[in-house]
Amino acid sequence: MTNIDERLPVRPGHMEAGELAEPIVAYAAHLSGLGYTALTIKGYTDSARHLGAWLALSGLTISALDEHALERFARHKCRCGGNRSSDRLSSKYVRRVHRFTYYLGDCGIIPKVAPAALVVDPSVARFGEWLRRHRGLSERTIARHVRMVSRLLPALGVDPDAYDASRVRAVILDEGTRCSAAYVKTMAMALRGYLRFLATRGECRPGLDHAVPPTPDWRLSALPRYLLPEDVTRLIEGCDLSLSHGIRDRAILLLLSRLGLRAHDIWAMEINHVDWAAGTVRVRGKRRREVRLPLPQEAGDALLAYLEDARPLVDERRIFLRSAAPYVPFASSNVVSTIVRSALRRAGISDAPSQGAHLLRHSAATAMLRAGATLDAIGAVLRHQSPDTTAHYAKVDLATLCLIAQPWPGDA
Missing domain, CATH: 1.10.150 (DNA polymerase; domain 1)
Known part of the structure; x- marks a missing residue:
């Protein structure tokens, strides 16, 4: 088969999308509905038009658009037309083209490429x-x-x-x-x-x-990793409320630090989980156990501010969404820990004992303990199954431990 680069030594003046012209128009409307800017949409549609031009110059039809064809497209030395300044395609450019083909698969225009299934006994x-x-x-x-x-x-x-x-x-x-x-x-x-x-x-x-042999690990042997109350305050106040993601992040940080929620609790929280009249939030924890927790005033106000002023207007049940298009829920609960790490960096807290969302869960527990809450009350809020887990936080109450500590044998 004649190589396309040999057949087309001269670059045409413009690109023709060929069979992909109509799907590209629909694709642009789809991206607009997701909230992308006109400049971003142009970048995506230009790469899709490039794919159409390459198909036509290669003598291929849409039906031939599969993983093998996309690999050829990614490697080809471009002579497809237009004013591209480079003959080679960047990885970012190729990813944009792949996203367009996913859209074609969702629309039924081409067969979806099924991921390789994990072979399980x-x-x-x-x-x-x-x-x-x-x-x-x-x-x-x-x-x-x-x-x-x-x-x-x-x-x-x-x-x-x-x-x-x-x-x-x-x-x-x-x-x-x-x-x-x-x-x-x-x-x-x-x-x-x-x-x-x-x-x-x-x-x-x-x-x-x-x-099954046990792995050497002395459970609950270390002190809980937490921030002091003043550091938690710095963390929350470091959010820029002039930005939509700053309003969102402040609500997340308050929920983590006031209720001791897990990252997954934040990720999975839906709009109908909040009962504004009763002032409670429904949380589904481990083993699918659901509980209702009281929503503190400060955290409730921050959540309401996000819903009213910063959350994108999209039909989505999940509360917390990406702040940039596409406006969809976080890909995973790991994003919540990333938000905490970014907040620590903004607040200038470089000596935090850990960097994830669980840091604020521990901080909430220790703050409740120092405020006089019982271990049973703390365990109820944190939804611990075992009292032994909650007892871990008693180690930070040094004032009370000093009252019950026995003198070391041999001390005068």
Whole structure:
């Protein structure tokens, strides 16, 4: 086949979108509906028009637009026309073209390119479904457990009836030579769950979960990582309320620091979760347990200011959205931790004991304790399942600990 670069030594004066002309017009309207500016839309449609011109010059039709064709487009030395100053395409430019093809797939103009499916053993797939139906775990946690068990399965073997304590122990000890202690601890937890699942189905001998060796980790041995109240105030006051994302970030920081919410709680919060008349907010925590928490006045005012003045006017149930187009919910709860890190940097707090959203959860707990709240009350707000977890915060109440501390043996 003749190379397009050889057939077209002279660059045409302009690009013709060819078969993609009408889809590009609809694509521009779609981007406008998502809130993109005219300049950004032009950049996206220009790259889509380039794809159409390349297809026509290559003698290809829309039906030939697949991953192989897109790879060829990304590598081609451009002679497609127009006033492009470079013959090569940047990675950003190619990503824009890929986004246009995703739009074509959503519209049914071209077949969608399905991502490669993860090959999972049937028993592990049933384990994932068991976690979903009977354990109430989130999809993210289920996917992690399935992935980790799948990694261990070649060493364990496909016949659960042949599992014994020595094999189970050897598998984890072997992983410990290659992975961090934190990763092995999570992997051991997934394996224990898998062995319990198999035992309930009679596929392996019961009690093998006890053969999984513990990972050295002294639970709750360190002091809680928290900020002092004055640092939390600096964090919140550092938000620029002249910007829409500053109003949004202030509401998020107040919810985290006043109610001790998790990053996932913020990410999943929907408009109908807030009961303005009762002054409460509904939160779905771990294991899908829902509770209603009182909404502090300051946090409620900040949330209302975001909803009325800064939140994009889009039909979306989630409360917190991106501040730039497309106006959609955060991709994951990790974005909430990114907001906290940015706030720490703005406030000039360089010695924070941690950088994520959980820092403000710990700060809320310690602030409640110092204000005189009981551990039971703190556990109720933080939604702890075990009182031992809440007792962790008693370590920061040094004044009370001094009253009950016993003298060291041998001291005069």
